Amino acid sequence: MRSKGKSRRAAEPRNRLRTEPRGIRAALVASLAVATVGSGLAIGGIPGFSTGSPSAEPPDPYFPAAGSGGYDARRYELALRYRRAPNRLSGVVTLDANAIQNLSAFHLDLRGMKVTGVEVDGEPAGFDRDGQDLRIEPASALPAGQAFTTVVRYDGHPRPYRAPYGGTEGWVRTGDGSVALNEPQGSPSWFPVNDDLTDKARYDFELTVPRGIEAVANGDLRDRSRSGRRSTFSWHGSEPMASYLATVSTGQFELTHTRTAGVEAWLAVDRRFGQRGRRALAVMPRVLRLFAERFGAYPFSTTGGVVDRFDLGYALETQTKPTYPGPPGSGLVAHELAHEYFGNSVTPTQWRHIWLNEGFATWAQWLWAQSRGGQTLSSRFRSLCSAPAGSAFWRPPPGKPGGPEKLFAGSVYVRGGLTLEALRRWVGNEDFYVTLRRWLARNQHSNASSADFESLAEQVSGEQLDGLFDDWLRQPAKPEACERGEGRHGVAAAAPNPSAAPPAHAGGSPKLHPRFSIR
Numbered sequence: 001m002r003s004k005g006k007s008r009r010a011a012e013p014r015n016r017l018r019t020e021p022r023g024i025r026a027a028l029v030a031s032l033a034v035a036t037v038g039s040g041l042a043i044g045g046i047p048g049f050s051t052g053s054p055s056a057e058p059p060d061p062y063f064p065a066a067g068s069g070g071y072d073a074r075r076y077e078l079a080l081r082y083r084r085a086p087n088r089l090s091g092v093v094t095l096d097a098n099a100i101q102n103l104s105a106f107h108l109d110l111r112g113m114k115v116t117g118v119e120v121d122g123e124p125a126g127f128d129r130d131g132q133d134l135r136i137e138p139a140s141a142l143p144a145g146q147a148f149t150t151v152v153r154y155d156g157h158p159r160p161y162r163a164p165y166g167g168t169e170g171w172v173r174t175g176d177g178s179v180a181l182n183e184p185q186g187s188p189s190w191f192p193v194n195d196d197l198t199d200k201a202r203y204d205f206e207l208t209v210p211r212g213i214e215a216v217a218n219g220d221l222r223d224r225s226r227s228g229r230r231s232t233f234s235w236h237g238s239e240p241m242a243s244y245l246a247t248v249s250t251g252q253f254e255l256t257h258t259r260t261a262g263v264e265a266w267l268a269v270d271r272r273f274g275q276r277g278r279r280a281l282a283v284m285p286r287v288l289r290l291f292a293e294r295f296g297a298y299p300f301s302t303t304g305g306v307v308d309r310f311d312l313g314y315a316l317e318t319q320t321k322p323t324y325p326g327p328p329g330s331g332l333v334a335h336e337l338a339h340e341y342f343g344n345s346v347t348p349t350q351w352r353h354i355w356l357n358e359g360f361a362t363w364a365q366w367l368w369a370q371s372r373g374g375q376t377l378s379s380r381f382r383s384l385c386s387a388p389a390g391s392a393f394w395r396p397p398p399g400k401p402g403g404p405e406k407l408f409a410g411s412v413y414v415r416g417g418l419t420l421e422a423l424r425r426w427v428g429n430e431d432f433y434v435t436l437r438r439w440l441a442r443n444q445h446s447n448a449s450s451a452d453f454e455s456l457a458e459q460v461s462g463e464q465l466d467g468l469f470d471d472w473l474r475q476p477a478k479p480e481a482c483e484r485g486e487g488r489h490g491v492a493a494a495a496p497n498p499s500a501a502p503p504a505h506a507g508g509s510p511k512l513h514p515r516f517s518i519r
């Protein structure tokens with residue numbers, strides 16, 4: 001679902017608004033398009049119609065090749081068949097969208113895979129590919145405001161995507177199946193999508209796998225059937241979702257349907273983990289109750305978790321069903337469930353605002369630890385603030401990561417979390433929690449920026465907070481407030497907890513979890 005802050009794909013010469021030849025009739029254009037299905041595009045321009053990429057401003061400067069404008073994706077239906085042994089994925093993706101300008105063509109993102117056919121509103125459509133750009137030219141141009149349905153058929157051997165920060169994402173084969181994790185750019189490696197943070201849509205999945213294998217995706221399981229040697233699992237996501245939060249896991253899972261803290265939950269645990277995997281997720285009700293009490297009602301109709309076995313080195317907050325690379329500790333469960341609020345329901349408008357995800361989830365993880373009798377927020381603030389001013393611990397500033405390779409830098413998490421704690425210490429608990437709740441309510445299932453959060457905090461507290469946010473989020477140096485232990489409203493006065501854990505930066509860089517890093 002599109003939300004505010006939408007911008008458009010960078011113009012490339014082939015995508016510019018074309019006005020030549022002028023006066024060509026739409027009917028002629030349509031017949032040309034049909035005649036060129038799958039074989040390049042002979043179509044000319046239509047006065048008043050353009051491709052969905054007319055702007056020089058990309059949706060996200062960190063990933064200029066991703067995402068496109070001109071339409072609003074409303075719903076994706078992913079009908080996928082997968083067999084692990086040959087790593088063969090066949091897909092039919094149906095996208096319901098609305099044109100938001102007159103479109104002679106539009107774009108999706110898809111990397112690798114072979115596209116075997118594209119239809120728009122039941123008519124064969126022309127298409128061509130360049131890098132991850134799948135350009136689609138419907139037989140009939142689409143006037144602004146028109147709803148249209150696109151079907152893309154494709155198959156091939158999905159390849160993991162090596163992201164700029166050094167991690168691996170996308171569709172990845174595991175010991176007994178596969179896992180698909182996409183933050184920030186993995187989705188186009190396994191399905192055609194408008195890979196733009198702000199174009200949220202609803203998702204349905206129909207996943208067909210060999211019998212004896214389970215297939216899990218976002219949302220709730222609506223149907224499960226068998227036909228011959230195959231099983232099909234139908235998952236439905238009720239709320240809008242950013243494309244990087246889509247997930248599919250296949251393998252030998254123990255699948256449990258339950259209720260946790262009043263929310264319907266689906267738990268998928270790799271059979272090899274058995275009870276150890278189930279026990280790791282047993283902490284979910286306590287975490288969800290704490291967050292509901294502090295942040296407001298859980299924002300989705302279902303929750304859950306996937307405990308799988310893979311070696312990507314991170315867990316991910318895939319919407320309604322965080323995915324863990326092994327039985328997680330409770331801090332990691334708290335971190336990923338906090339993302340259901342911060343990141344999944346309220347998603348940044350651009351990737352450079354990633355601290356709105358990671359700083360908030362890190363702070364929520366500290367809140368969880370405090371609620372369990374662990375280190376208090378105040379004690380943690382003081383101990384983390386003891387990191388020397390010259391230390392890499394403080395860099396990059398979380399509100400200005402500097403580029404896609406720094407999206408998951410330790411400072412985005414820890415200094416981002418400290419930013420929130422500094423705000424709490426300055427405005428006091430009451431205004432702080434009102435700010436968080438209003439942030440979540442106002443932007444539910446939508447997108448927002450760091451500036452939006454900063455102005456909301458000022459509005460709620462009635463204070464000028466430019467200096468605080470600038471020091472913590474954008475200045476490269478260690479924030480001065482850290483040195484002074486600045487705070488008011490008594491929140492800074494809490495006694496140190498003698499059982500407090502050593503500073504997380506003790507090893508030189510933040511170590512957030514003993515076995516794998518956190519996303």
Ligand SMILES: [Zn+2]
Binds near residue numbers: 358
């Ligand atoms: Zn995270």
